[in-house]
Amino acid sequence: MIKCNNVLEQANDLSALILKRWQVLLATGDFVLGEEVAKFEAWMSERCNGANAISLNSGTDALILALRALGIGPGDEVITCANTFVATVGAIVAAGAKPVLADVGDDELINVDTIEPLMNARTKAVIPVYLRGRPLNIDAIIDLCRSRGVVVIEDCAQAIGTTIDGHQVGTRGDASAFSMHPLKTLGGFGDGGVLVTTHPEIAEYAIKARNHGLETRNESVLFGVNSRLDSLQASALNLKVQYLDQWLKRRVEIAAFYDQALSRTATTVDLGRGKPGGSYYHYVVQSKHRDRLQSFLAENDIHAAVHYPTPIHWQEAWLKSQPPVVLPNTERLSREMLTLPCHHHLTDSDVEKVVATIKRFDLMEKQ
Numbered sequence: 001m002i003k004c005n006n007v008l009e010q011a012n013d014l015s016a017l018i019l020k021r022w023q024v025l026l027a028t029g030d031f032v033l034g035e036e037v038a039k040f041e042a043w044m045s046e047r048c049n050g051a052n053a054i055s056l057n058s059g060t061d062a063l064i065l066a067l068r069a070l071g072i073g074p075g076d077e078v079i080t081c082a083n084t085f086v087a088t089v090g091a092i093v094a095a096g097a098k099p100v101l102a103d104v105g106d107d108e109l110i111n112v113d114t115i116e117p118l119m120n121a122r123t124k125a126v127i128p129v130y131l132r133g134r135p136l137n138i139d140a141i142i143d144l145c146r147s148r149g150v151v152v153i154e155d156c157a158q159a160i161g162t163t164i165d166g167h168q169v170g171t172r173g174d175a176s177a178f179s180m181h182p183l184k185t186l187g188g189f190g191d192g193g194v195l196v197t198t199h200p201e202i203a204e205y206a207i208k209a210r211n212h213g214l215e216t217r218n219e220s221v222l223f224g225v226n227s228r229l230d231s232l233q234a235s236a237l238n239l240k241v242q243y244l245d246q247w248l249k250r251r252v253e254i255a256a257f258y259d260q261a262l263s264r265t266a267t268t269v270d271l272g273r274g275k276p277g278g279s280y281y282h283y284v285v286q287s288k289h290r291d292r293l294q295s296f297l298a299e300n301d302i303h304a305a306v307h308y309p310t311p312i313h314w315q316e317a318w319l320k321s322q323p324p325v326v327l328p329n330t331e332r333l334s335r336e337m338l339t340l341p342c343h344h345h346l347t348d349s350d351v352e353k354v355v356a357t358i359k360r361f362d363l364m365e366k367q
């Protein structure tokens with residue numbers, strides 16, 4: 001089977017090295033927020049042009065704590081998109097604010113044209129999502145938001161390695177959220193996340209809030225949560241960062257091959273094509289016959305996945321708590337998008353097989 005993700009293969013490749021690191025750690029008793037965590041935060045900060053990097057238990061917590069740090073809560077509206085992992089919207093609700101969903105462009109990304117009409121006096125934040133690790137027009141969104149006194153929290157959960165003008169995304173807005181979930185391009189063997197910010201006061205809040213507001217072992221200055229990254233995850237991440245750029249390079253290579261090889265099929269190529277800086281967390285094609293194409297690929301031992309089949313405004317969680325909304329582009333894309341295998345464990349012949357199978361499907365559809 002040609003798999004859509006390489007979580008198990010990564011674990012197998014690195015298990016000896018990781019177990020060795022973990023054995024050393026187990027002997028130190030340094031299990032939570034220890035040296036390995038500090039080392040990982042330093043790496044992340046360097047990756048993000050020197051911004052503050054505060055490790056947390058998840059990308060979801062990074063979004064929630066960023067919203068809280070920026071004073072967003074009940075009575076406030078936060079604009080984001082519906083074609084994202086449910087965590088983006090769940091974090092807004094968890095912070096006590098009202099999520100407002102903007103439609104996306106044909107590139108699946110939120111933009112100023114879809115955000116601006118939804119803004120009003122209650123709008124306090126916008127959360128653009130770098131879906132699939134695609135760069136988006138963040139400067140235009142920030143300009144619009146600054147002109148209205150609205151903060152920007154970048155959802156970079158899928159965007160480690162995504163760059164704009166050669167720089168890692170996640171430092172232009174007021175804060176950003178990265179996920180180190182095992183499925184991510186840089187993932188631990190359990191949950192993890194990072195809040196990145198250039199504002200020292202947001203960093204200070206997150207450092208306290210992730211640990212119950214504790215300033216000393218027994219003195220709490222604010223009510224927070226338990227969102228500490230553990231040393232075992234940090235140590236695995238510190239090992240993986242050594243390979244990250246190599247892995248990203250392979251994803252970009254595969255994406256370029258797909259772009260070129262699929263350009264003459266009825267299946268539209270990745271809509272982020274031509275935009276430099278993509279990290280290809282997902283490589284997505286669009287097909288009017290998506291479900292049949294997915295089944296045909298499966299019959300040929302190729303796993304292609306759908307991210308995300310049910311947009312958030314069609315989920316039960318939304319329907320029972322939020323007003324109905326119609327998002328034509330989001331809804332259409334949810335029926336047409338298909339994620340092809342794109343990760344560093346694929347060989348050239350795997351990728352060629354994916355292309356050949358899609359071409360065969362195309363020919364069958366034409367007959």
Ligand SMILES: Cc1ncc(COP(=O)(O)O)c(C=O)c1O
Pocket residue numbers: 057058059060061084085087088129155157158178179180181191192193
């Ligand atoms: C776009 C997006 N936002 C937020 C999250 C939440 O991250 P985590 O699973 O680390 O809480 C994810 C994770 O899949 C995501 O893809």
